[in-house]
Amino acid sequence: MITGIEDPLAADVVAGLWADPPTLPTKWLYDERGSRLFDEITRLPEYYPTRRETEILEARSAEIAAVTEASTMVELGSGTSTKTRLLLSAFAERADHEGRTFRYVPLDVSTETLESSAATLRVDFPGIDIVPVAGDFTSADLIVPPSSGPRVAVFLGGTIGNFDDEARAAFLHTIAGALDPGDYFLLGADLIKDTGRLVAAYNDKAGVTADFNRNMIEVLRTGLDTRGLYADDFDHVARWNPKRHRIEMWLRARRDVVVDIPILDRRWELAAGTEVLTEISTKFDRATLADELATAGLDVTHTWTDDAGDFLLTLARR
Ligand SMILES: C[S@@+](CC[C@H](N)C(=O)[O-])C[C@H]1O[C@@H](n2cnc3c(N)ncnc32)[C@H](O)[C@@H]1O
Incomplete structure (x- = not known):
């Protein structure tokens, strides 16, 4: 500022x-209108990233919950949290099975969208503790709330692509700094393809x-x-x-x-x-993204793509 x-x-x-x-x-x-328009974009025939990332999450959410064993998930730029429901179901099922509480912390600048999606999620996932935070994920003092168990920070939708090289390096560094060793970072990124x-x-x-x-x-x-x-x-x-x-x-x-x-x-x-x-x-290639994550102190443990190879989901461990 x-x-x-x-x-x-x-x-x-x-x-x-x-x-x-x-x-x-x-x-x-x-703003509120922009968030509504983005939501519309995610359903357009030309806009493949949301469908591809959903396909990966449908196949991998249970595995992500099992690998990370997270008891808290913070989502940066959560928007309507639509795809996140797949992760929430998987985490809720595990937590329920193990008799513990799971906490979801969606963070977004778009306050109205954040509040309205949190209200709907509370109805649909009564067993999850939902704690929305209005904020800017580029803030250097970004906080991932403390938790009794491992935490996973989630950044979906290819939003990582909105940073230029320098800002992306700073962001990954901030995320790594906000996590403890053993916590995870789940990142959705769009891959380079036909222009x-x-x-x-x-x-x-x-x-x-x-x-x-x-x-x-x-x-x-x-x-x-x-x-x-x-x-x-x-x-x-x-x-x-x-x-x-x-x-x-x-x-x-x-x-x-x-x-x-x-x-x-x-x-x-x-x-x-x-x-x-x-x-x-x-848009990214897998190897460059893994290198950037490693430079920030986040080691890739898993990568998944959709069948068409359009989109990449990467799980990295702090
Ligand atoms: C590309 S959309 C992705 C939304 C959702 N995660 C998805 O995968 O469909 C980017 C989201 O990040 C939010 N956003 C953009 N810049 C932000 C910032 N600096 N801090 C926090 N949220 C931000 C927007 O309001 C929007 O919800």
């Missing part, structure tokens, strides 16, 4: 919009991803009470960056945009055709 600017959105705007290229943190895509399929997954025919991306303009407009900023003035752009193995989502100005931000006492000007970077989604 910039010193003197206490509103985190304002701080990120000041740090990002005047940068070259203008860039905003991906987390600002996820056409990758781009289509971020530029669906129905235009839901375009709405999701443009929603960031609405978050800025309402959060900072701007003048002259309209979502309709931006096009959604998704393209593959072959050098950095990542999909990049941009918002491209359709016309010259002039925005006044009275609470910051600033004017932001963007020429027609100029782009703002809103999300990166890095």
Whole structure:
């Protein structure tokens, strides 16, 4: 955060919009509407990652519960916790069998989604102690709550791809630091594949991803009470960056945009055709990811892919 600017959105705007290229943190895509749109994206025909990761979790959740013997699961960026239900069922069954309690700690920036999914989970999993935490998983003082037994931190959905190389190394280091030796880290990551399929997954025919991306303009407009900023003035752009193995989502100005931000006492000007970077989604190969985890002090014990080999689930031990 910039010193003197206490509103985190304002701080990120000041740090990002005047940068070259203008860039905003991906987390600002996820207000209540953004979270709903992302949930819709996960069911689109082009968006294979959710279906593939679900396929792996369906096959492996019981094994993950048996290997980790965890009594607490912290999920970073839990969203609607839909796929997590497969893990929760497996952990709940084990805990029930052994006569102990299992605790689930979903953590997300999207408070409304967090609260509503926790309320539904409490009904569906009455035996699990559900403790939602509203927070930012990039925070350096990230806490995985203490537990009488082993803990597993879970990071699904390929969200790890939203970090650039430097931020990813810092994040893995933070996670490893928050875990004790013997705890586990379960990571879902999307694998490098055919460019056409990758781009289509971020530029669906129905235009839901375009709405999701443009929603960031609405978050800025309402959060900072701007003048002259309209979502309709931006096009959604998704393209593959072959050098950095990542999909990049941009918002491209359709016309010259002039925005006044009275609470910051600033004017932001963007020429027609100029782009703002809103999300990166890095794609991985297995070996590189295992090396990165090992560098952070997390040793890979298991890897699983779906039948098509599209998505990778990695279990690593601290
Ligand atoms: C790609 S979605 C994945 C959601 C879910 N885990 C899944 O696999 O479908 C990313 C999730 O992380 C949350 N998120 C994004 N940035 C975050 C941050 N810095 N701190 C905490 N949560 C964040 C979003 O609100 C969203 O729920």
